[in-house]
Amino acid sequence: MTQESTLSYYQANTEDYIEQTKSINMTPFYDWFIESLPFHLGPQRILDVGCGSGRDSFYFASKLAMxxxxxxxxxxFIEHAKHHYGADIVDWMTLSFEDIDNQPWQQQFTAIWASASLLHVPFAQLPKLLDSLLSTLKSDGILYASFKHGDSERxxxxxxxxxxxxxxxxAQLISSLTHMPEEYEIWNTKDLRQQQQQPWLNVILRT
Known part of the structure; x- marks a missing residue:
């Protein structure tokens, strides 16, 4: 029920959410992500998980030709992204987290971008989802994710x-994974939204 009500909120407030988040300066996060990309693997193929308005996907595709x-x-959200950014510049898909395993994506991506999206998944379900995501990465691929900093569900x-x-x-989450990352890096940041004081935890996992 929790995830259904979350999705219902975003469906009912799509335009408002896009308006609130479209002008956030994500440059520092893009830079951290790009610096960690496994360029030795050749051309980068990115999976944006929970892409929202498509802002970040468009940046990676248009500015970096990925x-x-x-x-x-x-x-x-997918409708908006296709209309606003173009249907062909990114492979836009309406897809739930539960359906990731049904895609032919085993070891297909060099990196995953999951900015403020996995935070809507219950803690007990995160290991299975992260294992599914990590299985789509090539060896040496990376996964970036961000969460609101805290120790509860609400x-x-x-x-x-x-x-x-x-x-x-x-640490508890990572220790429970089947696809154990080779290494990971974490750092804390402040909320980029105006008048918000929420601290965030960011992580990059490397396979």
Whole structure:
């Protein structure tokens, strides 16, 4: 029920959410991600998980000429992205996290970008999802994810479910994975949204 109510919120508030987030300066996060990319593997192929408005996918595809597949469970986000950024520049797909295993993506991507998207998944379900995502990466591929910093699960005033992650919970999560990453890096950042004080935890996993 928690994930259904979360999706319902984004479907009912698609335009408002896009308006609130379209002007956020993501440059520092893009830079961290790009610096970690495995360029020795050749041309980069990126999977944007929970792409929202498509802002980040468009950046990687247009500014960096990378091949990008972008997925989101909200078809209205995908509709917006195709209309606003172009249907051909990115492979836009309406797809839920549960359907990732059904795609022919084993070891297909060099990197995964999961910015503020996995935080809507219950902690107990994160190991299975992360294993599914890591299985789509080539050897030496990376996965970037960001979570609100904390140690609890909660439902906000809009009915959205959040799973907060801190350093201890992340270590517990990683230790439970089948696809154990070779290494990982974490760092904390401030909220980039105006008038928001929420601290964030960022992680890059390398296979």
């Amino acid at each position: 091949k990008v597949t972008a997925i989101d469970a909200n078809p209205l 439902i906000d005033e809009h009915g959205r479910f959040f799973c907060d992650i801190n350093e201890e919970r992340l």
